[in-house]
Amino acid sequence: MKALQCVELGGVDKLEINEVSSPDVGPGQVLIDVKAASVNFPDVLMIQGLYQFQPPLPFTPGGEAAGIVEKVGESVESLKEGDKVFAMTGMGAFAEKIVAPEGSVMPIPESMDYETAAALSMTYGTTLYALKQRANLKAGETLLVLGAAGGVGLAAVDLGKAMGAKVIAAASSQEKIDMCIQHGADEGFIYPTGDLSKDQQKELSGKIKEVTGGVGANVIYDPVGSHYSEPALRAIAWEGRYLVIGFAAGDIPKIPLNLALLKGCQIVGVFWGAWTGIDPVGNKANFMELFKLHGEGKIAPEVSDKFTLDNAADAIAHLQNRKAKGKVIITI
Ligand SMILES: NC(=O)c1ccc[n+]([C@@H]2O[C@H](COP(=O)([O-])OP(=O)(O)OC[C@H]3O[C@@H](n4cnc5c(N)ncnc54)[C@H](OP(=O)(O)O)[C@@H]3O)[C@@H](O)[C@H]2O)c1
Structure with missing residues (x-):
């Protein structure tokens, strides 16, 4: 072969x-x-x-x-x-x-094609676990997604909307933001690429506060890491949940822990692969939920x-x- x-x-x-x-x-x-x-x-x-x-x-x-x-x-x-x-x-x-x-x-369901099944498993499996079991995302809350047009990012946009959240997409180009809006994101904004200067990081925090009416995001989904994480955490809402998904930008950020104290927030690790071994029954139940949402047209892996x-x-x-x-x- x-x-x-x-x-x-x-x-x-x-x-x-x-x-x-x-x-x-x-x-x-x-x-x-x-x-x-x-x-x-x-x-x-x-x-x-x-x-x-x-x-x-x-x-x-x-x-x-x-x-x-x-x-x-x-x-x-x-x-x-x-x-x-x-x-x-x-x-x-x-x-x-x-x-x-x-x-x-x-x-997989008979009605699901192979490409959709391959597109759905890791991205949506990770993201449902992150938003449901780890963040306890509630309808009406604001979800900010970094790297929102990427694999897990777009799944977070899609599932966030299916769970009734207000979804804000952040990504590096207008083309990527447009795609997130097409997938149901309520708002989106472009962030800069490369090593973000202190001023650019401040602007990023300011932008998140602006689009959340000064309150900050209740849940932040971060698969990017590096210079994007700290400014995003600085713009989290009181008692928010910051989901550590991955570090696609390369560097693992070091976060000043006083931010968690000042915001009364949780910084929550997400390791879906480990959880599938620890709780296979919970993981299977999550997939049944994903298949149902897909069958009802509420999620659409891209x-x-x-x-x-x-x-x-x-x-x-x-x-x-x-x-x-x-x-x-x-x-x-
Ligand atoms: N915790 C878990 O259980 C779990 C499960 C699956 C995946 N992950 C992790 O999640 C992260 C994203 O995975 P993915 O499969 O969704 O990847 P992906 O499709 O490539 O998406 C990653 C996004 O990160 C952004 N990004 C920022 N800087 C980048 C850089 N220097 N190079 C590449 N992308 C960069 C890009 O968006 P912009 O251009 O818009 O910034 C890109 O769309 C990875 O770190 C992966 O290991 C974690």
Whole structure:
């Protein structure tokens, strides 16, 4: 079978499409014929050796895939041949076939296509957990989303609206803001790129206060980090919840803790991958809720760019170069 392989750490130019032997299933595993896989930020980090988990070389990147169960291993009970599924494996998805442990695979509704399933799993799984279990977002509250046109960002815009919040989108270009407005964001504003000066950081805080009528945002969803986090936290509402999602801009910010005291706010870590292992029943319930919201037309994962497996390296570069809006999908 064909697979994208990282043969040397360093970036997309070290990736190769190779013919490799088809994997076989062991006990508790299923073999999936992959139809669509989606690109996530950890893929960008893993091929550079910058991710928290580093597989031995050569490896196939790709954390999530949707497809059809082709074969089930001994003792698999919840899945059968022919099931439409998605799988969260952390790696291995940019290939024609993937072997996944039963626990990482979930059936998808018959009406859902493979690209949507691949686009929905990590971004919406993370975001529903963040907004529901971690932030307890309530209808009528204000949700500020940084990096709002990115994978998890756009999911936060979509789910925030479905949960009845007033959603404010912040991103680096008008094109990205327009996309967020099309997805239901109530307002949006552009923030600067590069190393933000002290004045630019002050302006960012001021802008958030301005769009929230001076009150600040009740919940802040931050997948960006770096120079964006502290100014955003300075503009959180009293008893707000600041969701630490990720650090797409590279640097992990150091936050003065007096801000948490002064705002009476919570700085809340979100590690969805860990939670899925700790509470698989809760995670499954969240996905049932996501499938229901999708079936009712209340959420709509955005597939903005599609690549083939032969061009999978370009798909990863697209995300790395900050060009992606919504989800980047590899169709197989
Ligand atoms: N905590 C969890 O459980 C969890 C789960 C999934 C993902 N994550 C994390 O969430 C973050 C975003 O993931 P994603 O898949 O949504 O990525 P993505 O689609 O690339 O979105 C990230 C956004 O960050 C912004 N950004 C700011 N500086 C950037 C830079 N230097 N390079 C690239 N993007 C930059 C971009 O928006 P602008 O151009 O508008 O600024 C971009 O749209 C990652 O750090 C990822 O590891 C965490």
